[in-house]
Amino acid sequence: xxxxxxxxxxxxxxxxxxxxxxxxxxxxxxxxxxxxxxxxxxxxxxxxxxxxxxxxxxxxxxxxxxxxxxxxxxxxxxxxxxxxxxxxxxxxxxxxxxxxxxxxxxxxxxxxxxxxxxxxxxxxxxxxxxxxxxxxxxxxxxxxxxxxxxxxxxxxxxxxxxxxxxxxxxxxxxxxxxxxxxxxxxxxxxxxxxxxxxxxxxxxxxxxxxxxxxxxxxxxxxxxxxxxxxxxxxxxxxxxxxxxxxxxxxxxxxxxxxxxxxxxxxxxxxxxxxxxxxxxxxxxxxxxxxxxxxxxxxxxxxxxxxxxxxxxxxxxxxxxxxxxxxxxxxxxxxxxxxxxxxxxxxxxxxxxxxxxxxxxxxxxxxxxxxxxxxxxxxxxxxxxxxxxxxxxxxxxxxxxxxxxxxxxxxxxxxxxxxxxxxxxxxxxxxxxxxxxxxxxxx
Amino acid sequence: xxxxxxxxxxxxxxxxxxxxxxxxxxxxxxxxxxxxxxxxxxxxxxxxxxxxxxxxxxxxxxxxxxxxxxxxxxxxxxxxxxxxxxxxxxxxxxxxxxxxxxxxxxxxxxxxxxxxxxxxxxxxxxxxxxxxxxxxxxxxxxxxxxxxxxxxxxxxxxxxxxxxxxxxxxxxxxxxxxxxxxxxxxxxxxxxxxxxxxxxxxxxxxxxxxxxxxxxxxxxxxxxxxxxxxxxxxxxxxxxxxxxxxxxxxxxxxxxxxxxxxxxxxxxxxxxxxxxxxxxxxxxxxxxxxxxxxxxxxxxxxxxxxxxxxxxxxxxxxxxxxxxxxxxxxxxxxxxxxxxxxxxxxxxxxxxxxxxxxxxxxxxxxxxxxxxxxxxxxxxxxxxxxxxxxxxxxxxxxxxxxxxxxxxxxxxxxxxxxxxxxxxxxxxxxxxxxxxxxxxxxxxxxxxxxxxxxxxxxxxxxxxxxxxxxxxxxxxxxxxxxxxxxxxxxx
Numbered sequence: 030x031x032x033x034x035x036x037x038x039x040x041x042x043x044x045x046x047x048x049x050x051x052x053x054x055x056x057x058x059x060x061x062x063x064x065x066x067x068x069x070x071x072x073x074x075x076x077x078x079x080x081x082x083x084x085x086x087x088x089x090x091x092x093x094x095x096x097x098x099x100x101x102x103x104x105x106x107x108x109x110x111x112x113x114x115x116x117x118x119x120x121x122x123x124x125x126x127x128x129x130x131x132x133x134x135x136x137x138x139x140x141x142x143x144x145x146x147x148x149x150x151x152x153x154x155x156x157x158x159x160x161x162x163x164x165x166x167x168x169x170x171x172x173x174x175x176x177x178x179x180x181x182x183x184x185x186x187x188x189x190x191x192x193x194x195x196x197x198x199x200x201x202x203x204x205x206x207x208x209x210x211x212x213x214x215x216x217x218x219x220x221x222x223x224x225x226x227x228x229x230x231x232x233x234x235x236x237x238x239x240x241x242x243x244x245x246x247x248x249x250x251x252x253x254x255x256x257x258x259x260x261x262x263x264x265x266x267x268x269x270x271x272x273x274x275x276x277x278x279x280x281x282x283x284x285x286x287x288x289x290x291x292x293x294x295x296x297x298x299x300x301x302x303x304x305x306x307x308x309x310x311x312x313x314x315x316x317x318x319x320x321x322x323x324x325x326x327x328x329x330x331x332x333x334x335x336x337x338x339x340x341x342x343x344x345x346x347x348x349x350x351x352x353x354x355x356x357x358x359x360x361x362x363x364x365x366x367x368x369x370x371x372x373x374x375x376x377x378x379x380x381x382x383x384x385x386x387x388x389x390x391x392x393x394x395x396x397x398x399x400x401x402x403x404x405x406x407x408x409x410x411x412x413x414x415x416x417x418x419x420x421x422x423x424x425x426x427x428x429x430x431x432x433x434x435x436x437x438x439x440x441x442x443x444x445x446x447x448x449x450x451x452x453x454x455x456x457x458x459x460x461x462x463x464x465x466x467x468x469x470x471x
Numbered sequence: 472x473x474x475x476x477x478x479x480x481x482x483x484x485x486x487x488x489x490x491x492x493x494x495x496x497x498x499x500x501x502x503x504x505x506x507x508x509x510x511x512x513x514x515x516x517x518x519x520x521x522x523x524x525x526x527x528x529x530x531x532x533x534x535x536x537x538x539x540x541x542x543x544x545x546x547x548x549x550x551x552x553x554x555x556x557x558x559x560x561x562x563x564x565x566x567x568x569x570x571x572x573x574x575x576x577x578x579x580x581x582x583x584x585x586x587x588x589x590x591x592x593x594x595x596x597x598x599x600x601x602x603x604x605x606x607x608x609x610x611x612x613x614x615x616x617x618x619x620x621x622x623x624x625x626x627x628x629x630x631x632x633x634x635x636x637x638x639x640x641x642x643x644x645x646x647x648x649x650x651x652x653x654x655x656x657x658x659x660x661x662x663x664x665x666x667x668x669x670x671x672x673x674x675x676x677x678x679x680x681x682x683x684x685x686x687x688x689x690x691x692x693x694x695x696x697x698x699x700x701x702x703x704x705x706x707x708x709x710x711x712x713x714x715x716x717x718x719x720x721x722x723x724x725x726x727x728x729x730x731x732x733x734x735x736x737x738x739x740x741x742x743x744x745x746x747x748x749x750x751x752x753x754x755x756x757x758x759x760x761x762x763x764x765x766x767x768x769x770x771x772x773x774x775x776x777x778x779x780x781x782x783x784x785x786x787x788x789x790x791x792x793x794x795x796x797x798x799x800x801x802x803x804x805x806x807x808x809x810x811x812x813x814x815x816x817x818x819x820x821x822x823x824x825x826x827x828x829x830x831x832x833x834x835x836x837x838x839x840x841x842x843x844x845x846x847x848x849x850x851x852x853x854x855x856x857x858x859x860x861x862x863x864x865x866x867x868x869x870x871x872x873x874x875x876x877x878x879x880x881x882x883x884x885x886x887x888x889x890x891x892x893x894x895x896x897x898x899x900x901x902x903x904x905x906x907x908x909x910x911x912x913x914x915x916x917x918x919x920x921x922x923x924x925x926x927x928x929x930x931x932x933x934x935x936x937x938x939x940x941x942x943x944x945x946x947x948x949x950x951x952x953x954x955x956x957x958x959x960x961x962x
Contacts, residue, residue: 134820135821135822136821137821137823167820338628338850338851339628339945339946339949340599341598344598345949370819371817371818377858377862381855381858381918428918430858431916451829455831458800458835459870461800461802461803467801467804468807469807470783470807
């Protein structure tokens with residue numbers, strides 16, 4: 030799939046906005062025009078754009094984007110459906126930046142696991158989106174946690190392949206729970222213990238492989254004609270791999286580097302500078318030790334905020350306030366569950382980041398705007414005019430365990446919360462099925 | 472409940488007593504040297520060479536909300552800890568005994584120490600490396616002769632983290648690769664040099680068994696038995712049958728020995744010879760006799776029913792099913808049979824047998840009159856059992872189920888204490904029980920709540936205000952900046 034970089038995307042948003050101002054967008058499908066205008070009135074809105082608005086009004090346009098957001102006096106279009114959400118809390122839909130949602134149904138049943146490419150070390154052409162199942166039963170369950178977007182990542186190898194951005198709503202009213210709206214949102218590369226294993230046994234071997242690979246990515250880019258005419262030296266990866274890695278050059282498609290040890294993070298940053306990559310650190314158990322360097326370069330770090338144990342030798346410095354320390358240093362922090370079945374726990378993860386010292390504002394940003402920004406999705410992640418109306422109506426503080434999601438909107442369309450397998454099983458067994466009294470114990 | 476102490480210890484004591492008083496002692500020793508090779512109890516605890524020295528403090532907590540896990544919540548109450556016990560719990564203000572540490576609990580909450588029925592701390596410690604991986608003796612599908620205590624590395628950094636989450640006692644089990652995995656040990660969270668030193672006083676051993684996907688995967692992949700669920704049941708029944716026969720042989724020997732001893736002049740030549748010991752069978756006999764509590768890893772409702780039938784056939788009690796994601800489907804049976812259910816708030820789905828997990832499992836068990844428990848099976852979630860219980864509580868409340876906070880608190884205190892056989896000692900805030908107590912910064916069901924202080928037997932083992940030295944030697948001196956700080960001091 031063609032890659033949309035941030036600027037092109039911004040341009041498209043502006044274009045869409047202009048069109049919305051005059052008439053229906055040329056790209057609007059019949060289903061979308063059928064969508065009425067919705068007004069959410071009365072909630073406390075965390076815009077994640079620097080504002081918290083009490084007793085707010087949000088107008089969702091027919092195009093599924095936010096048409097207006099403001100205080101109680103905000104002008105409401107005639108004929109719009111007004112939903113009273115007084116006393117509730119609204120945030121942007123949550124984003125989990127590192128999941129296997131939709132490509133793994135049951136981890137221990139291989140036929141349902143599609144997150145990894147072939148056995149090669151370099152799998153840059155592997156697109157995880159090819160295996161994405163929008164009807165995964167996990168997806169409606171994930172939505173109950175207020176999650177509306179996930180980054181679906183490939184695993185394994187030295188270069189795992191291309192991550193996809195999936196939205197957890199129906200696309201154009203289609204009868205499905207989710208859709209991939211960018212199949213190539215980032216490249217995933219492993220270093221540290223994982224990368225060393227994939228490259229044959231050491232960190233040095235991993236870096237050697239990556240340097241040779243990127244040498245050849247550049248060589249291939251500059252000598253495509255010769256390559257096609259069979260006038261090329263032997264290259265370190267297949268044509269498609271080199272082609273796909275080319276998209277990461279000149280700070281194009283971001284690279285998710287899975288790396289934990291402080292020294293490994295430094296090596297990755299240096300390498301990214303050498304080659305001209307846009308790195309995102311994933312895992313980053315010891316990132317707090319390198320916080321100033323990360324902050325200076327504005328390198329985002331995707332953190333699992335409850336990690337505080339030395340799970341591996343590359344995570345000896347793991348600590349619960351990693352996210353808090355990074356945020357304090359000015360690093361763009363992204364929080365993730367690193368999960369498949371429990372992506373719904375993202376808000377609990379954020380709550381625990383707050384418990385460990387992160388500000389509530391920073392933690393909310395770290396599961397909405399920050400991941401969107403890190404991955405070039407400027408159309409998502411805040412409650413601002415022109416942004417996608419991915420909205421969550423909460424009964425209270427989104428991070429608190431007593432709070433529940435009451436309404437969920439993806440692209441302005443309300444999405445069912447009860448229509449999930451777990452809820453249906455609960456309903457089925459709320460009363461036990463009729464059968465004889467259980468036998469007594471002798 | 473009384474449990475036999477260390478056989479060796481008793482024997483040593485008996486011998487010593489013999490030495491001190493000569494052969495004319497008026498109290499006959501319980502054991503004689505001749506009995507040494509034969510076990511009196513199947514639950515004999517190892518001798519503890521390095522007992523933990525406990526120095527409990529006297530503490531008066533005032534003004535806190537005391538969640539007792541007995542059904543009662545006392546707002547602005549007082550709690551007095553003395554001599555390692557809960558001395559008084561009261562709605563009134565109490566006078567502080569001399570030398571007592573008085574703590575203002577205003578705005579804070581007190582609960583019993585949390586208890587986890589399912590942990591692999593120490594047997595699968597961090598860092599997760601092969602050198603540390605000691606939880607599954609996966610060399611045969613039944614290994615009742617092994618004991619998790621012998622695999623438990625007390626330097627696991629996870630123990631102290633669990634304590635900081637309010638956990639005061641936990642059961643360390645073998646993994647679930649084997650149908651019969653071996654003995655489990657209950658620890659209390661005092662730092663100790665060995666698992667034996669951390670053993671929870673008086674706690675019976677557990678026995679870990681497993682059904683479902685894990686054993687058949689592990690052994691099926693090797694072309695062995697079991698490779699199917701029916702294979703698992705067959706191996707299980709065969710092994711239990713052998714235990715039953717061994718038990719009979721032991722009983723026969725006991726009877727013959729008693730007859731021989733009761734003779735006027737026992738003839739040494741005709742003294743019955745004991746059968747050769749079988750440590751694995753002794754574990755199973757202990758389970759059949761109720762001295763060892765049985766914990767079974769099992770997910771599916773139909774399999775749990777089969778295992779209940781197995782327990783009926785071989786006459787042993789199941790104390791708790793673990794994980795048990797489909798327990799809600801047979802909650803009436805589990806309540807009737809008094810089998811506890813140790814489960815999670817929201818883990819599900821990564822195996823086919825976990826496909827039907829729902830967040831209301833614990834609450835539905837409770838509603839049916841059963842004993843629900845939230846366990847961790849995780850070095851991470853054990854640090855937040857309070858949050859896990861809260862999620863399971865709210866999942867049920869949001870569906871309109873009747874349930875109190877005290878009910879849900881019991882899922883991580885009183886009920887696990889029962890499942891581990893330590894409920895007379897701990898698990899609730901009641902006078903006379905051990906001072907296993909947590910003082911929380913906020914309501915423990917809030918995501919923001921932290922354990923401010925944790926007492927184990929009246930010893931303040933955790934205090935958030937202090938920056939404690941790590942228990943684990945592993946965590947000492949790992950970073951270069953530790954060394955550079957030393958250098959500065961030298962300069």
